[in-house]
Amino acid sequence: xxxxxxxxxxxxSKALRPRRFKRNYYGYLFIAPFxxxxxxxxxxxxxxxxxLSFTDTTLLSSESNFIGLKNFERLFADNVFVTAVKNTxxxxxxxxxxxxxxxxxxxxxxxxxRLKVRGVGVWRAIFFLPNLLMPAAIAALFFxxxxxxxxxxxxxxxxxxxxxxxxxxxxxxxxxxxxxxxQWWMWFGSTIIILMAGMTSIPLSLYESxxxxxxxxxxxxxxxxxxxxxxxxxxxFVTSLxxxxxxxxIPYLLTDGRGSPSGSIMTNNILMYLKFSSSKGHIGAASSxxxxxxxxxxxxxxxxxxxxxxxx
Amino acid sequence: xxxxxxxxLSLLIVLVMALSACGGASNTTESAAEPTAVAPAEESSAAEPTxxxxxxxxxxxxxxWSFTNEIMTMAIAFEGMHPDVDVVYTMIPMTAGEYQTKLKxxxxxxxxxxxxxxxASFVKEYVEADFLADLGQFLPDAEAGKTYPFVIDVGTxxxxxxxxxxxxxxxALFYRRSLAKEYFGTDDPVEIQALLSDFDKFTAAAAIVxxxxxxxxxxxxxxxxxxxxxxxxxxxxxxxxxxxxxxPMVVKYVETAKLFRxxxxxxxxxxxxxxxxxxxxxxxxxxxxNAKQVFSYFLPTWGLPxxxxxxxxxxxxSHDTSGDWAVITGPLPYQWxxxxxxxxxxxxxxxxxxxxIRFATLDEQNLTNWATGVYTNDYLKAIDPQVPADxxxxxxxxxxxxxxxxxxxxxxxxxxxxxxxxxxxxxAGFAEAAPSVNAKLMTGSDDAIQRALNDPINQYLNGEIDExxxxxxxKDNLRIEFPDLIIP
Numbered sequence: 108x109x110x111x112x113x114x115x116x117x118x119x120s121k122a123l124r125p126r127r128f129k130r131n132y133y134g135y136l137f138i139a140p141f142x143x144x145x146x147x148x149x150x151x152x153x154x155x156x157x158x159l160s161f162t163d164t165t166l167l168s169s170e171s172n173f174i175g176l177k178n179f180e181r182l183f184a185d186n187v188f189v190t191a192v193k194n195t196x197x198x199x200x201x202x203x204x205x206x207x208x209x210x211x212x213x214x215x216x217x218x219x220x221r222l223k224v225r226g227v228g229v230w231r232a233i234f235f236l237p238n239l240l241m242p243a244a245i246a247a248l249f250f251x252x253x254x255x256x257x258x259x260x261x262x263x264x265x266x267x268x269x270x271x272x273x274x275x276x277x278x279x280x281x282x283x284x285x286x287x288x289x290q291w292w293m294w295f296g297s298t299i300i301i302l303m304a305g306m307t308s309i310p311l312s313l314y315e316s317x318x319x320x321x322x323x324x325x326x327x328x329x330x331x332x333x334x335x336x337x338x339x340x341x342x343x344f345v346t347s348l349x350x351x352x353x354x355x356x357i358p359y360l361l362t363d364g365r366g367s368p369s370g371s372i373m374t375n376n377i378l379m380y381l382k383f384s385s386s387k388g389h390i391g392a393a394s395s396x397x398x399x400x401x402x403x404x405x406x407x408x409x410x411x412x413x414x415x416x417x418x419x
Numbered sequence: 420x421x422x423x424x425x426x427x428l429s430l431l432i433v434l435v436m437a438l439s440a441c442g443g444a445s446n447t448t449e450s451a452a453e454p455t456a457v458a459p460a461e462e463s464s465a466a467e468p469t470x471x472x473x474x475x476x477x478x479x480x481x482x483x484w485s486f487t488n489e490i491m492t493m494a495i496a497f498e499g500m501h502p503d504v505d506v507v508y509t510m511i512p513m514t515a516g517e518y519q520t521k522l523k524x525x526x527x528x529x530x531x532x533x534x535x536x537x538x539a540s541f542v543k544e545y546v547e548a549d550f551l552a553d554l555g556q557f558l559p560d561a562e563a564g565k566t567y568p569f570v571i572d573v574g575t576x577x578x579x580x581x582x583x584x585x586x587x588x589x590x591a592l593f594y595r596r597s598l599a600k601e602y603f604g605t606d607d608p609v610e611i612q613a614l615l616s617d618f619d620k621f622t623a624a625a626a627i628v629x630x631x632x633x634x635x636x637x638x639x640x641x642x643x644x645x646x647x648x649x650x651x652x653x654x655x656x657x658x659x660x661x662x663x664x665x666x667p668m669v670v671k672y673v674e675t676a677k678l679f680r681x682x683x684x685x686x687x688x689x690x691x692x693x694x695x696x697x698x699x700x701x702x703x704x705x706x707x708x709n710a711k712q713v714f715s716y717f718l719p720t721w722g723l724p725x726x727x728x729x730x731x732x733x734x735x736x737s738h739d740t741s742g743d744w745a746v747i748t749g750p751l752p753y754q755w756x757x758x759x760x761x762x763x764x765x766x767x768x769x770x771x772x773x774x775x776i777r778f779a780t781l782d783e784q785n786l787t788n789w790a791t792g793v794y795t796n797d798y799l800k801a802i803d804p805q806v807p808a809d810x811x812x813x814x815x816x817x818x819x820x821x822x823x824x825x826x827x828x829x830x831x832x833x834x835x836x837x838x839x840x841x842x843x844x845x846x847a848g849f850a851e852a853a854p855s856v857n858a859k860l861m862t863g864s865d866d867a868i869q870r871a872l873n874d875p876i877n878q879y880l881n882g883e884i885d886e887x888x889x890x891x892x893x894k895d896n897l898r899i900e901f902p903d904l905i906i907p
Contacts, residue, residue: 163902166523167548181902187895255687256694256706264706272706274687277881364515367874369884369892378899384520385900386544386867392902 153401159394166388178395188396190370191378192403198283198358198374199351202290207343209291210298215328217299218306220314231303235296245293246360249285250276276362279371286372289357298343305339306332341415345408352404355380375400478505481771484522485536486513489725490758492794492812493585493779499802500778504771513538514691516870526550533766534775537582537759539573544863546574551581551761552769560781565821572858574759582759583780585789586721587819589852590647592749593727594715595740596841602631602714608843612747618645618675621750625684628714636712637686640698642676642880643873644690644717649675650869651753656860657868662905663897665890673876673886680880686713699726700733700740719755720817720849728813728839742838746845754856786818791827817849824850864901871896 160178164171182188213234217227224230237245252259253275260272275281309332317327333340355376358366365381366373375396382393483494483506494506509532511518519541525531537545545551558580561571567587574582592615596606603614603624615621625638639645649672655664679685686703688694697703698713705711718727723746731740760779762772778785788794792814799806815836818824824846831837831846872893879889894906 166526167544167550169527169549178902181898185895185898187899251693254692254694255689256692256697256703260706261708265708269706274877274881277877277883279883363870363874365870365874365896367877369874369878370895381899384516384523386541386864388523389900389902 156394156397156401159391160398162391163389164391166390168387171391174391178392179399181392182395182399187370187373188378188399191366191373191375191396194283194366194370194372195352195354195374198286198290198354198372199348201283201287202294203347203351206291206295206298206347210295210302214299214302214306215324215332218303219324220311221318221324231296231299233296234299237293238297240293242293242356243360245289246357249289250361253281253285277368279368282362282368283371286358286361289361290354293357294347298347301339301343302336305336309335337415337417341411344411344415348407348411349404352400352407478503479768479771480504481506481534481768481775482509482532483507483534483536483775484509484511484518484532485758486511486518486538487536487758488810489812490536490760490779491810492799493785493789494775495799495802495806495810496785496788496794497775497778506775516866519866531763531765533763533768533772535761535763537761538866539588539755539757539759539861540866540869541863542573542582542759542761543576543861543865545761546576546581547863550763550765552764552766552773553579553581554583554762554773554776555580556773557583557777557781560777564781564783564786564823566781566819567821567853567856569856569858570757570759570819573757573861574761582761583776584757584759584819585780585786586757587817587849587853587856588719588721588754588757589817589849589856590651590717590719590749590753590755591722591746591845591848591852592715592717593723593744593746595712596743596745598628598636598712598714599745602628602636606745606841608745608747611745612749615747615750618649618671618750621645622675622678622684625679626682629682629684632712634683635709636714637698638684638714639679640686640688640695640703640713640716641690642679642685645675645750646672646869647719647755648717648749648751648753651755651860652751653860656862656865658862658864658904661903663868663894663907665907673879673889676876676880677886686711696730697733699730701738702733717749717753717755719753721756723836723839723845724813724815728815728836731839742841744840745843746840746848748848748852752852752855780819783820783823786820786823787827790814790816790818790823791830815846817846817853821853824853867900868897871900 161173161175162171163174163177213230216222217224217230251257254260255272255274259275260269263269264272275285313331313335314327317331322330353376354374358372358374359377359380362368362372364377366377379393379396379400382389382396481504483490485491485508488508488510491508491510494508498504498506511521513519522535535545554574558571561583566583570584570587571580574580574584594611599606599611603611605611615624621638628636628638649668653664653666653668655666657664676685680687686694686698688698688703694703698711699716701710701712703711703713716722716727727744728741731744732738760776762769762776766772780786789812792812794812796806796808796811799810814834815831828844828846828850831844836846837844875884875889875892875896878884878892879886884892897904897906
């Protein structure tokens with residue numbers, strides 16, 4: 108092809124144009140598999156969800172009607188949806204801050220040229236391990252640990268820390284705390300890996316010259332590491348936000364699958380799933396939750412890009 | 420210097436992780452045994468071996484979905500009668516409604532099975548919808564076998580019968596004979612029934628049990644145990660004319676449950692969880708290490724062979740309560756659960772699917788084998804060598820055909836099951852109760868409505884919210900699932 112092209116370049120431009128077009132055409136061919144896959148499995152479901160959200164479609168009946176914004180009106184008729192959104196944000200923020208904080212501290216230590224921590228690979232692997240466990244197994248584990256006749260109660264009562272056994276998973280604060288802890292524990296290892304990848308890509312010479320100039324560790328972190336890490340931080344921020352807004356498995360499986368106790372760990376996706384799995388399978392109503400979460404996540408992600416953009 | 424501090428810090432974090440991992444490991448072994456009774460664990464893995472066979476011999480494949488592994492026994496027996504058929508059995512648990520969701524999501528897709536099992540709490544939903552095939556052709560068989568009328572009523576909508584059941588499920592109260600002697604001076608079922616013949620008496624008896632045992636024996640393991648008796652004695656179904664009905668019996672249930680919690684008459688165990696099963700074999704230990712006992716369990720027909728009998732011996736074999744149980748009607752007559760079978764109308768193997776349902780629910784020989792313990796593991800292994808070692812049907816499940824029930828009741832007089840109950844023939848007792856069960860309260864929404872009530876009630880019992888907040892929270896939950904329901 109290259110040969111053909113260079114030959115053509117010598118001839119007149121009349122002959123050139125179709126060839127150039129042909130070259131572009133191959134490019135489209137190469138990206139076609141992704142685009143087709145995206146259209147079918149990405150864009151169409153989004154479109155279909157949007158469409159369903161304006162109907163009263165259920166799984167158990169074959170007919171459905173266009174009902175305009177009724178599904179959305181119902182979402183705001185009581186405070187269940189608003190509570191779910193608040194819960195989701197709360198659970199995400201409370202686990203994201205310690206997650207990025209701990210991951211940042213550990214990454215700085217592990218990559219520090221000054222500290223030269225040994226066995227970094229081993230530490231990193233250990234911190235990443237929880238991420239490899241099945242969320243279902245982890246949720247079932249914590250459910251058993253904190254059940255009324257479970258080991259945590261036995262330990263606390265026998266050690267004199269509690270006067271008598273308590274129903275941990277009936278307490279909203281404790282249950283939320285458990286979800287936050289599990290999410291943090293499962294994900295800070297993966298954040299470490301991404302952060303360390305970002306930090307090791309920063310040229311060592313920058314730190315060396317800073318050290319020659321007498322900069323402290325804190326200075327180097329603020330003036331070199333953080334600014335150069337920004338693209339990575341944006342990536343972590345956005346992916347964590349998207350994941351956080353879709354938080355489902357741990358809160359769903361930790362209690363009864365309805366966000367108990369008192370809906371304190373009911374997230375957006377649990378609400379959507381409840382509507383989907385309700386007696387008749389109200390997928391229209393479930394879609395309306397999905398659409399609102401989609402809009403909310405998009406706006407927030409764009410906001411993050413906007414506020415953290417390069418300001419030259 | 421600083422490096423060592425960092426080392427210690429990192430080490431600490433690792434230690435915390437390692438410890439929580441250890442705590443988990445020791446616990447999983449304990450809890451692993453529990454869920455088996457609700458949703459016997461052999462799901463797809465157990466079904467897989469049967470899937471493997473067909474390719475070579477081109478057997479006709481019948482897809483059956485259920486929420487326990489018990490129907491797999493019937494499926495294998497069916498294969499024994501029809502060597503050209505391969506039943507592919509899929510079990511999906513319904514602990515948190517997974518089965519119902521999976522089934523709903525498969526409707527109208529290529530994944531839909533041929534035969535589906537439907538539990539009492541949601542069978543009506545499917546009977547009232549348009550997905551099940553008409554099984555009216557088997558009504559003469561049902562008549563010949565004198566299938567209990569309510570079994571057919573439940574499977575019928577607008578004159579079309581779409582589902583049959585192999586079980587009838589009247590409920591009962593099982594109590595510990597040794598504890599009855601200790602606290603009431605007798606273990607005679609007639610006398611104990613007289614003592615516990617309504618819920619006021621039941622509550623009074625709970626107070627006696629607590630007082631005489633010094634708080635070490637609970638009347639019930641969980642207040643959820645007597646939810647079914649209360650709900651089964653409502654005047655009206657949950658939904659009438661698209662409006663939610665809160666029957667006085669529901670209010671009475673909440674009051675009774677609260678009283679039992681506040682007075683310490685119940686062990687606060689969650690149904691189908693560790694503590695609940697531990698009470699059956701006297702291994703219940705509170706957090707401080709004190710041994711606790713449970714006086715009684717509300718369980719239906721199937722609760723005896725599937726739940727109580729298998730759990731009467733503790734895992735380490737040190738405690739065995741077999742022979743120490745007795746069964747009575749209890750404070751209120753009720754029924755609990757039951758499994759119906761329906762065929763999907765769009766099934767490409769509709770005739771075979773119907774034949775399977777006829778065999779499973781109406782065939783007198785099959786029902787007799789089912790109830791009398793003919794389907795042992797060896798029996799099943801002879802048909803399909805790859806059957807899991809614990810797949811079998813213990814004797815004692817109460818079947819839906821009155822003809823079969825009458826025929827086999829005497830055979831339980833001197834059986835293992837009656838030995839378990841100190842000589843009582845439970846089958847005879849259930850045979851008396853079964854004709855009075857009726858289906859007038861059952862609707863397709865029962866499951867969702869009752870599930871939605873669980874968390875608010877637990878919160879109320881635990882003192883996290885007051886009663887008004889409980890009802891409000893329940894109604895919020897209902898609105899999520901029933902957008903068109905009128906909630907007063």
